[in-house]
Amino acid sequence: MSLVKTSMLDIVINLYKYKLKAYKQVFMSLIFIQLLAVLFSFNGVGMMGSSTESIEIDVQFYSADLVITFTILWAFITAILITTSAYKNDDFAFVTNRLSSNLSNMVFLLTASIVGGITAMLSTSLMKIIMYLFGGHGHIAANLSLSEVVLGYSSTILYILLFSGLGYFIGTLVQVSRIFVAVIPGIFIGAGILGAGSRGFEWVKSIYQFIFTEPSILLFVLKVLVIVGLLFTGSIALSNRMEVR
């Protein structure tokens, strides 16, 4: 009897390649959601008008923020989805252990975040083109330098990654115990309601500020990566003793 020898790296790469094929509906839903967001965005996110006796100025703001928001939501839900037992058991139909299954999921989520981020940003350009062709409004302000473009893309990707990491962690928690299905929304909503006014929930605000109002791009990247790393490590630690099938 000759036994097959395996390496963790090979298995993770195999699982990753397999997931790109097997999870293709994830990308289908991305396209759908982004198109939907683009459609909504044409309503304009803001309007400003002023008029004197002879001139009327009408300013419409269009932005792809909604696309990015939707994409973040998509990443969050996708991440939760792939922690469910149906997806997990797909892995265990083949060769894997919990670590390789988790690692390949993370590489997959990273890929999904990059794809989601790039397409979300590209849809901004798409909107501009459509506005230019069909909008009939004269001036479109859209001059960005290369560094601004890179900054925009990378921070979008990082936001998406951050929320996919959060989704993955929450999904794993739920897999560990069903109690979290009730507990987690409770925490979020509770923190939202109470955090708005009460001083006791300053920490919610400080978490928000810690991540989203960081002025230094390098620090921002570092913070997001550390948090995502912690979320993924936590997920691995939680699920490594879990039984499957």
Added chain:
Amino acid sequence: MILNMDGSQPIYLQIAEWLEREILNGNFGSDQKIYSQYQLAELFTINPATAAKGLTILAEENILYKKRGLGMFVSPTAKEIIINKRKNQTLKKLVLEIALEAERLDVSKEELIQMINDVNTGEAGE
């Protein structure tokens, strides 16, 4: 042949008996190579180990002999051994059964012998 799968007799014994019949019928001459355990396994959809056990029994009774690395062969005295064995064991057992059944039915010895004679003449008449 399809094995009798109703569980009345272990498969390896059925295999051994089947091989004996093949030898008696002349399908395998002396010093001829007989089926391997794997051929038997395929033939009857049985585990090769079971087939091997059937072959081993025949080898123990000197009906087959083993050539290292080549397989099992029919020994020159195979037919003789099989016939003797069947006379002394199988037939004796059957006769015992017949005798017991005859006793239960109150069939006398003479009647029984007559019945056997009838069977034989019936066969000859055909």
Added chain:
Amino acid sequence: MRVIECNGLTKVYGRAKALNNLSFTIEENKITGLIGRNGAGKSTLLKIIAGFLRETSGEIKVFSEKPFNNLMVSANVIYIDDQMNFPTALTLKEILNVCPTFYEKWNHELAGRLFDYFSFQSAHYYNDLSKGMKSTFNMIVGLCARCALTMFDEPTTGMDAAVRKDFYRALLKDYISYPRTILLSSHHLNEVEDLLEDILLLKGGREYLHMPIGELKEWAIGIQGLTGKINEWAENKEVIYTKNIGLDRTYAVVRNTLSDTEAQQAKTSGLSLTPVSSSDVCVYLTSKTKGGIDDVFSED
């Protein structure tokens, strides 16, 4: 080489013990039948061996390693049951094409031929298959993976008689051309027993019997005759089943420790001896009472 070694293996779910101090070893390249009633712990045992579940206590080694969360064990073991999960987005052909990337010894040619033989359509999806077709597809994956330890848990669920027969034959043929250790759990012992070399009988999460299948057939013997005579005769014997026939006759199954002369004596004293099929032996051994279902209906 020992493929599976377990010692005092126990698995507890809540308060129930699915496996209770189970100890046995499985040798290399044997086909072993895992037999037991529903809830005897067959699936739990197989899932622990596959590394899906974790033992509560005791020791389990597969290829000399602990199976839980073990990549080497996962690469050399395949576990097929009727709750297999395959990605819903992939077609049957795509699933088969994924397999060789995971299983080094995957026989793609055989997989293709079996796929065609059982008339699967490349573009179909696994979830759209009927129960029997799912089992058949699982079987193709299980066979073609050619894992050093291949485990089938009730593989024939939903298959029709013809496909079941084909499955057993395919299993045997591929085993002959590529010997490996196979564990086969089944309710239908009479269907699989010819394929088996050994049998492992579980009862209440414990190992009850572990022996070559040939011996099981001679393990017990059925005896029938007048009730009084049977009772007298079976007094110091291990009786595993009794049943009243008519008013004054009894059929009993006892452990076969009879010598030839004892058997002869029994016969001459008017008792008839009959062999007991392996599957009947298993049913008798695993039932809770010696009379089986009849005990439920008897008044006393």
